[in-house]
Amino acid sequence: MADELLVVANSAVPESLELARYYMERRAVPSANLFLVRTSTRETVGRRDYDEQIAGPLRSFLEKNDPEGKRFRCITLIYGMPLRVLPPPLTRMEGSELKDLQTALKEWTQRKNLAGKKQPEESRKIQERLADLRRKIQILSKSNWGASVDSELALVREKSPELDGWLPNRYYFNFQGKEIKNMPRRPVLVSRLDGPDPSIVRRIIDDSMYAEVHGLPGRAYFDTRRPEKAAPKDGKTLSAYERYDLAIHNTARLVRKSGKLHVVVNDKPTLFGPGEAPDAALYCGWYSLGKYVDAFTWVRGAVGFHVASSECTTLKVPGKTVWCKAMLEKGVCATVGPVAEPYLQSFPTPEVFFSCLLDGRAALAECYGVSNPFWSWQQVLIGDPLYRPFLRRGFPAVN
Secondary structure, eight states: OGGGEEEEEETTSHHHHHHHHHHHHHHTOOGGGEEEEOOOSSSEEOHHHIIIIIIHHHHHHHHHHOTTSOSOOEEEEETTSOSEEOOOOOOHHHHHHHHHHHHHHHHHHHHHHHHTTSOHHHHHHHHHHHHHHHHHHHHHHTTTOOEEHHHHHTTTTSSSOOOSSOEEOTTSTTTTTOOOTTOOSSOOEEEEEOOSSHHHHHHHHHHHHHHHHHOOOSEEEEEOSSOOOOOOSSSOOOOHHHHHHHHHHHHHHHHHHHTSSEEEEEOSSSOOOTTSEEEEEEEEEOOOTTOOOOOEEEEEEEEEEEOOTTTTSOSSOTTOOOHHHHHHHHTOSBEEEESSOOOGGGSOOHHHHHHHHHHOSSOHHHHHHHHOOEESSSEEEESOTTOOTTOOTTOOOOO
16 A cells, blocks of 8 residues: 555755655565645644645646546645645634624524523524524534544545535445435545654654554553443433543444453443553543643554544643543544544444554554544544554455
Protein backbone atom coordinates (compact mmCIF):
# COMPACT_ATOMS: atom_id res chain seq x y z
CA MET A 1 0.00 0.00 0.00
CA ALA A 2 3.03 2.32 0.32
CA ASP A 3 2.90 3.18 -3.38
CA GLU A 4 -0.82 4.02 -2.98
CA LEU A 5 -0.13 6.79 -0.45
CA LEU A 6 -0.17 10.44 -1.43
CA VAL A 7 1.84 12.34 1.18
CA VAL A 8 0.81 16.00 1.57
CA ALA A 9 3.09 18.50 3.34
CA ASN A 10 2.99 22.25 3.92
CA SER A 11 5.96 24.00 2.29
CA ALA A 12 5.45 26.97 4.66
CA VAL A 13 6.56 24.72 7.56
CA PRO A 14 10.15 23.41 7.14
CA GLU A 15 9.55 20.53 9.55
CA SER A 16 6.59 19.39 7.44
CA LEU A 17 8.77 18.63 4.43
CA GLU A 18 11.49 17.08 6.60
CA LEU A 19 9.03 14.73 8.28
CA ALA A 20 7.38 13.85 4.97
CA ARG A 21 10.72 12.79 3.54
CA TYR A 22 11.64 10.89 6.70
CA TYR A 23 8.37 8.96 6.63
CA MET A 24 8.57 8.24 2.90
CA GLU A 25 12.11 6.93 3.24
CA ARG A 26 11.24 4.66 6.18
CA ARG A 27 8.11 3.29 4.52
CA ALA A 28 9.56 3.15 0.97
CA VAL A 29 6.91 5.51 -0.40
CA PRO A 30 7.91 6.62 -3.94
CA SER A 31 9.31 10.15 -4.07
CA ALA A 32 6.77 11.01 -6.79
CA ASN A 33 4.03 10.52 -4.18
CA LEU A 34 4.91 13.74 -2.35
CA PHE A 35 2.61 16.71 -2.95
CA LEU A 36 3.41 20.14 -1.50
CA VAL A 37 0.91 22.87 -0.73
CA ARG A 38 1.57 26.27 0.74
CA THR A 39 -1.07 27.19 3.23
CA SER A 40 -1.74 28.45 6.74
CA THR A 41 0.65 27.46 9.51
CA ARG A 42 -2.21 27.71 12.01
CA GLU A 43 -4.43 24.84 13.08
CA THR A 44 -7.49 26.52 11.54
CA VAL A 45 -7.83 27.51 7.90
CA GLY A 46 -10.59 29.60 6.31
CA ARG A 47 -12.84 28.01 3.72
CA ARG A 48 -11.53 30.13 0.84
CA ASP A 49 -7.90 29.40 1.66
CA TYR A 50 -8.74 25.73 2.07
CA ASP A 51 -10.32 25.64 -1.38
CA GLU A 52 -7.63 27.69 -3.11
CA GLN A 53 -4.51 26.47 -1.31
CA ILE A 54 -5.29 22.84 -0.37
CA ALA A 55 -8.32 21.20 -1.97
CA GLY A 56 -8.12 22.93 -5.36
CA PRO A 57 -4.45 22.16 -6.11
CA LEU A 58 -4.81 18.63 -4.75
CA ARG A 59 -7.90 17.98 -6.88
CA SER A 60 -6.09 19.22 -9.98
CA PHE A 61 -3.12 16.97 -9.21
CA LEU A 62 -5.36 13.93 -8.80
CA GLU A 63 -7.33 14.67 -11.97
CA LYS A 64 -4.07 14.82 -13.91
CA ASN A 65 -2.15 11.98 -12.27
CA ASP A 66 -4.91 9.63 -11.12
CA PRO A 67 -8.05 10.34 -13.18
CA GLU A 68 -9.51 6.86 -12.57
CA GLY A 69 -8.89 6.97 -8.82
CA LYS A 70 -6.88 3.75 -8.83
CA ARG A 71 -3.38 5.00 -8.03
CA PHE A 72 -3.85 6.78 -4.69
CA ARG A 73 -6.04 5.12 -2.07
CA CYS A 74 -4.96 7.20 0.92
CA ILE A 75 -3.89 10.78 1.59
CA THR A 76 -1.51 11.31 4.50
CA LEU A 77 -1.26 14.83 5.91
CA ILE A 78 2.01 15.73 7.60
CA TYR A 79 2.74 17.91 10.64
CA GLY A 80 2.22 21.56 9.67
CA MET A 81 -1.05 21.04 7.81
CA PRO A 82 -4.12 22.81 9.28
CA LEU A 83 -6.40 20.73 11.44
CA ARG A 84 -9.84 22.22 10.78
CA VAL A 85 -11.57 24.20 8.04
CA LEU A 86 -14.12 26.88 8.89
CA PRO A 87 -17.56 27.25 7.32
CA PRO A 88 -17.70 29.71 4.41
CA PRO A 89 -18.38 33.33 5.43
CA LEU A 90 -21.90 34.68 5.11
CA THR A 91 -22.76 37.12 2.35
CA ARG A 92 -24.12 40.52 3.35
CA MET A 93 -27.64 39.38 2.44
CA GLU A 94 -27.26 36.16 4.45
CA GLY A 95 -25.96 38.13 7.43
CA SER A 96 -28.93 40.48 7.31
CA GLU A 97 -31.40 37.60 7.04
CA LEU A 98 -29.72 35.78 9.91
CA LYS A 99 -29.98 38.88 12.10
CA ASP A 100 -33.72 39.11 11.35
CA LEU A 101 -34.22 35.46 12.24
CA GLN A 102 -32.32 35.85 15.51
CA THR A 103 -34.48 38.86 16.39
CA ALA A 104 -37.61 36.86 15.63
CA LEU A 105 -36.33 33.98 17.76
CA LYS A 106 -35.86 36.33 20.69
CA GLU A 107 -39.38 37.76 20.28
CA TRP A 108 -41.03 34.34 20.05
CA THR A 109 -39.08 33.12 23.06
CA GLN A 110 -40.53 36.06 25.02
CA ARG A 111 -44.04 35.13 23.80
CA LYS A 112 -43.46 31.58 24.98
CA ASN A 113 -42.49 32.80 28.45
CA LEU A 114 -45.59 35.01 28.64
CA ALA A 115 -47.94 32.29 27.43
CA GLY A 116 -46.83 29.85 30.11
CA LYS A 117 -48.75 26.59 30.46
CA LYS A 118 -52.26 28.05 30.74
CA GLN A 119 -52.74 28.26 26.96
CA PRO A 120 -51.76 24.82 25.61
CA GLU A 121 -52.87 25.43 22.00
CA GLU A 122 -51.08 28.75 21.81
CA SER A 123 -48.04 27.22 23.49
CA ARG A 124 -47.96 24.43 20.90
CA LYS A 125 -48.00 26.93 18.01
CA ILE A 126 -45.23 28.94 19.64
CA GLN A 127 -43.10 25.80 20.10
CA GLU A 128 -43.55 24.94 16.42
CA ARG A 129 -42.56 28.45 15.38
CA LEU A 130 -39.50 28.38 17.63
CA ALA A 131 -38.41 25.03 16.19
CA ASP A 132 -38.81 26.39 12.66
CA LEU A 133 -36.76 29.49 13.48
CA ARG A 134 -33.98 27.45 15.06
CA ARG A 135 -33.84 25.17 12.02
CA LYS A 136 -33.62 28.13 9.65
CA ILE A 137 -30.93 29.79 11.78
CA GLN A 138 -28.85 26.62 11.81
CA ILE A 139 -29.07 26.27 8.03
CA LEU A 140 -28.41 29.92 7.26
CA SER A 141 -25.54 30.28 9.76
CA LYS A 142 -23.81 27.30 8.09
CA SER A 143 -22.83 26.04 11.53
CA ASN A 144 -22.64 22.47 10.18
CA TRP A 145 -20.36 23.45 7.29
CA GLY A 146 -17.14 23.31 9.30
CA ALA A 147 -15.10 20.09 9.42
CA SER A 148 -11.69 18.63 9.99
CA VAL A 149 -9.40 19.22 7.02
CA ASP A 150 -8.88 15.46 6.91
CA SER A 151 -12.54 14.52 6.68
CA GLU A 152 -13.20 17.22 4.09
CA LEU A 153 -10.27 16.07 1.96
CA ALA A 154 -11.70 12.55 1.89
CA LEU A 155 -14.11 13.99 -0.70
CA VAL A 156 -11.51 15.85 -2.77
CA ARG A 157 -12.37 13.72 -5.82
CA GLU A 158 -16.05 14.68 -5.68
CA LYS A 159 -17.21 17.31 -8.14
CA SER A 160 -19.37 19.32 -5.73
CA PRO A 161 -19.80 17.62 -2.35
CA GLU A 162 -22.48 18.76 0.05
CA LEU A 163 -21.19 20.88 2.93
CA ASP A 164 -24.18 21.06 5.26
CA GLY A 165 -23.33 18.34 7.78
CA TRP A 166 -21.87 14.87 7.53
CA LEU A 167 -22.05 12.60 4.49
CA PRO A 168 -22.23 8.79 4.68
CA ASN A 169 -19.01 6.87 4.11
CA ARG A 170 -19.50 4.08 1.58
CA TYR A 171 -16.58 2.14 3.12
CA TYR A 172 -18.32 2.01 6.51
CA PHE A 173 -19.19 -1.61 7.28
CA ASN A 174 -22.89 -0.89 7.78
CA PHE A 175 -23.22 1.17 4.56
CA GLN A 176 -21.35 -1.12 2.18
CA GLY A 177 -23.44 -2.16 -0.81
CA LYS A 178 -26.18 0.36 0.01
CA GLU A 179 -27.28 3.40 -1.91
CA ILE A 180 -27.87 6.25 0.52
CA LYS A 181 -28.87 9.80 -0.32
CA ASN A 182 -25.87 12.14 -0.76
CA MET A 183 -23.38 9.29 -0.36
CA PRO A 184 -20.10 10.35 -2.05
CA ARG A 185 -19.04 7.95 -4.79
CA ARG A 186 -15.24 8.26 -4.75
CA PRO A 187 -13.96 8.99 -1.25
CA VAL A 188 -10.29 8.56 -0.42
CA LEU A 189 -8.93 7.44 2.95
CA VAL A 190 -7.21 10.20 4.94
CA SER A 191 -4.95 10.10 7.99
CA ARG A 192 -2.34 12.43 9.42
CA LEU A 193 1.09 12.15 10.97
CA ASP A 194 0.88 14.97 13.44
CA GLY A 195 1.40 15.90 17.06
CA PRO A 196 2.47 18.63 19.47
CA ASP A 197 6.01 18.77 18.02
CA PRO A 198 8.10 17.14 15.25
CA SER A 199 9.87 14.74 17.64
CA ILE A 200 6.54 13.14 18.53
CA VAL A 201 5.75 12.60 14.85
CA ARG A 202 9.12 10.88 14.34
CA ARG A 203 8.41 8.74 17.38
CA ILE A 204 5.02 7.70 15.95
CA ILE A 205 6.70 6.61 12.71
CA ASP A 206 9.46 4.72 14.51
CA ASP A 207 7.15 3.09 17.06
CA SER A 208 4.79 1.87 14.33
CA MET A 209 7.57 0.05 12.55
CA TYR A 210 9.04 -1.24 15.82
CA ALA A 211 5.73 -2.77 16.91
CA GLU A 212 5.23 -4.45 13.56
CA VAL A 213 8.54 -6.26 14.02
CA HIS A 214 8.48 -6.92 17.76
CA GLY A 215 4.74 -7.20 18.38
CA LEU A 216 2.38 -5.24 20.61
CA PRO A 217 2.41 -6.75 24.10
CA GLY A 218 0.55 -5.25 27.02
CA ARG A 219 -3.03 -4.87 28.12
CA ALA A 220 -6.27 -3.60 26.59
CA TYR A 221 -8.18 -1.15 28.77
CA PHE A 222 -11.85 -0.29 28.36
CA ASP A 223 -13.58 2.42 30.34
CA THR A 224 -17.37 2.01 30.32
CA ARG A 225 -19.84 4.03 32.34
CA ARG A 226 -21.85 1.14 33.79
CA PRO A 227 -21.83 -2.66 34.10
CA GLU A 228 -22.84 -4.56 30.99
CA LYS A 229 -26.45 -5.55 30.66
CA ALA A 230 -28.29 -7.43 27.95
CA ALA A 231 -30.31 -5.46 25.42
CA PRO A 232 -34.00 -5.27 26.44
CA LYS A 233 -36.28 -7.95 24.99
CA ASP A 234 -39.52 -6.02 25.40
CA GLY A 235 -38.94 -3.85 22.32
CA LYS A 236 -37.60 -0.94 24.30
CA THR A 237 -34.68 0.62 22.47
CA LEU A 238 -31.44 1.59 24.12
CA SER A 239 -30.39 5.23 24.12
CA ALA A 240 -27.42 6.26 21.97
CA TYR A 241 -25.27 6.42 25.11
CA GLU A 242 -26.36 2.96 26.25
CA ARG A 243 -25.64 1.55 22.79
CA TYR A 244 -22.14 2.99 22.69
CA ASP A 245 -21.41 1.79 26.20
CA LEU A 246 -22.53 -1.67 25.13
CA ALA A 247 -20.28 -1.36 22.06
CA ILE A 248 -17.26 -0.79 24.32
CA HIS A 249 -18.23 -3.87 26.36
CA ASN A 250 -18.55 -5.85 23.13
CA THR A 251 -15.12 -4.67 22.03
CA ALA A 252 -13.58 -5.83 25.29
CA ARG A 253 -15.17 -9.24 24.75
CA LEU A 254 -13.77 -9.47 21.21
CA VAL A 255 -10.27 -8.56 22.34
CA ARG A 256 -10.45 -11.07 25.19
CA LYS A 257 -11.65 -13.78 22.77
CA SER A 258 -8.70 -13.09 20.45
CA GLY A 259 -6.33 -14.13 23.22
CA LYS A 260 -3.79 -11.53 22.12
CA LEU A 261 -3.98 -9.19 25.10
CA HIS A 262 -5.05 -9.25 28.71
CA VAL A 263 -8.27 -7.23 29.00
CA VAL A 264 -9.23 -4.90 31.85
CA VAL A 265 -12.72 -3.37 31.96
CA ASN A 266 -13.60 -0.55 34.33
CA ASP A 267 -17.41 -0.36 34.55
CA LYS A 268 -17.58 2.09 37.42
CA PRO A 269 -18.95 5.66 37.06
CA THR A 270 -15.43 7.00 37.55
CA LEU A 271 -12.63 6.55 35.00
CA PHE A 272 -9.37 4.67 35.50
CA GLY A 273 -7.45 6.74 38.03
CA PRO A 274 -3.81 7.89 37.93
CA GLY A 275 -1.47 4.93 37.66
CA GLU A 276 -4.25 2.33 37.40
CA ALA A 277 -3.59 1.32 33.77
CA PRO A 278 0.05 0.21 33.27
CA ASP A 279 1.37 -1.33 30.03
CA ALA A 280 -1.55 -0.09 27.94
CA ALA A 281 -1.53 -1.36 24.35
CA LEU A 282 -5.17 -0.67 23.39
CA TYR A 283 -7.69 1.71 24.92
CA CYS A 284 -11.24 2.87 24.39
CA GLY A 285 -13.30 4.72 26.96
CA TRP A 286 -15.22 7.80 28.03
CA TYR A 287 -16.09 10.50 29.36
CA SER A 288 -13.71 13.20 30.60
CA LEU A 289 -14.30 16.27 28.44
CA GLY A 290 -11.04 17.91 27.42
CA LYS A 291 -9.22 16.63 30.47
CA TYR A 292 -6.85 13.71 30.02
CA VAL A 293 -6.56 11.41 33.02
CA ASP A 294 -2.98 10.24 33.51
CA ALA A 295 -3.92 6.65 34.29
CA PHE A 296 -1.78 4.96 31.64
CA THR A 297 1.73 3.97 30.80
CA TRP A 298 1.68 3.31 27.06
CA VAL A 299 3.68 0.53 25.44
CA ARG A 300 5.47 1.21 22.16
CA GLY A 301 2.90 1.17 19.39
CA ALA A 302 -0.19 1.69 21.58
CA VAL A 303 -3.51 2.58 19.90
CA GLY A 304 -6.56 4.08 21.54
CA PHE A 305 -9.15 6.83 21.61
CA HIS A 306 -11.34 8.60 24.15
CA VAL A 307 -14.96 9.33 23.30
CA ALA A 308 -15.69 12.97 24.09
CA SER A 309 -16.57 16.09 22.15
CA SER A 310 -13.39 18.17 22.22
CA GLU A 311 -10.47 15.80 22.14
CA CYS A 312 -8.75 16.97 18.94
CA THR A 313 -9.60 20.67 19.02
CA THR A 314 -5.85 21.31 19.19
CA LEU A 315 -2.63 19.36 18.96
CA LYS A 316 -0.37 22.35 19.55
CA VAL A 317 -1.70 24.79 22.18
CA PRO A 318 0.55 24.57 25.29
CA GLY A 319 -1.20 23.57 28.48
CA LYS A 320 -4.25 22.04 26.81
CA THR A 321 -5.16 18.59 28.15
CA VAL A 322 -7.45 17.32 25.38
CA TRP A 323 -7.03 13.58 25.02
CA CYS A 324 -5.49 13.33 21.54
CA LYS A 325 -2.75 15.83 22.35
CA ALA A 326 -2.05 14.41 25.80
CA MET A 327 -2.08 10.79 24.65
CA LEU A 328 0.43 11.58 21.91
CA GLU A 329 2.63 13.41 24.41
CA LYS A 330 2.49 10.42 26.75
CA GLY A 331 3.40 7.85 24.10
CA VAL A 332 0.39 6.69 22.08
CA CYS A 333 1.14 5.74 18.49
CA ALA A 334 -2.33 6.22 16.94
CA THR A 335 -5.54 7.86 18.06
CA VAL A 336 -8.83 9.37 16.86
CA GLY A 337 -10.67 12.51 17.94
CA PRO A 338 -12.96 15.35 16.82
CA VAL A 339 -11.98 18.96 16.05
CA ALA A 340 -15.46 20.20 17.10
CA GLU A 341 -18.74 18.81 18.45
CA PRO A 342 -19.13 15.56 16.49
CA TYR A 343 -22.19 13.90 18.05
CA LEU A 344 -21.80 10.40 19.42
CA GLN A 345 -22.92 8.55 16.29
CA SER A 346 -19.97 9.93 14.31
CA PHE A 347 -17.30 8.19 16.40
CA PRO A 348 -15.75 5.03 14.93
CA THR A 349 -17.58 1.82 15.79
CA PRO A 350 -15.14 0.35 18.33
CA GLU A 351 -15.93 -3.34 17.68
CA VAL A 352 -15.07 -2.88 13.99
CA PHE A 353 -12.03 -0.64 14.49
CA PHE A 354 -10.28 -2.82 17.08
CA SER A 355 -11.31 -6.14 15.50
CA CYS A 356 -9.80 -4.97 12.25
CA LEU A 357 -6.55 -4.05 13.97
CA LEU A 358 -6.43 -7.39 15.79
CA ASP A 359 -6.97 -9.32 12.57
CA GLY A 360 -3.71 -7.91 11.24
CA ARG A 361 -4.47 -7.97 7.53
CA ALA A 362 -5.62 -4.36 7.13
CA ALA A 363 -3.61 -1.22 7.82
CA LEU A 364 -4.65 1.46 10.30
CA ALA A 365 -6.20 3.74 7.65
CA GLU A 366 -8.29 0.85 6.32
CA CYS A 367 -9.49 -0.09 9.81
CA TYR A 368 -10.56 3.50 10.30
CA GLY A 369 -12.22 3.54 6.88
CA VAL A 370 -14.54 0.61 7.64
CA SER A 371 -15.39 1.83 11.16
CA ASN A 372 -15.89 5.57 10.48
CA PRO A 373 -19.52 6.36 9.52
CA PHE A 374 -19.12 9.82 7.97
CA TRP A 375 -16.95 12.12 5.88
CA SER A 376 -17.05 15.93 5.67
CA TRP A 377 -17.35 16.03 9.43
CA GLN A 378 -15.21 16.45 12.56
CA GLN A 379 -13.17 13.29 13.18
CA VAL A 380 -9.42 12.93 12.63
CA LEU A 381 -7.24 9.81 12.48
CA ILE A 382 -3.69 10.41 13.73
CA GLY A 383 -1.13 7.73 13.02
CA ASP A 384 0.86 5.94 10.35
CA PRO A 385 -1.78 4.88 7.78
CA LEU A 386 0.27 1.76 7.00
CA TYR A 387 0.54 0.66 10.63
CA ARG A 388 -0.50 -2.92 11.39
CA PRO A 389 0.16 -3.51 15.11
CA PHE A 390 -0.86 -7.17 14.89
CA LEU A 391 0.77 -7.80 11.54
CA ARG A 392 0.16 -11.26 10.17
CA ARG A 393 2.68 -11.96 7.47
CA GLY A 394 1.46 -13.74 4.37
CA PHE A 395 -1.93 -12.00 4.28
CA PRO A 396 -2.80 -9.32 1.71
CA ALA A 397 -4.18 -5.95 2.77
CA VAL A 398 -7.96 -5.56 2.62
CA ASN A 399 -9.15 -4.10 -0.69
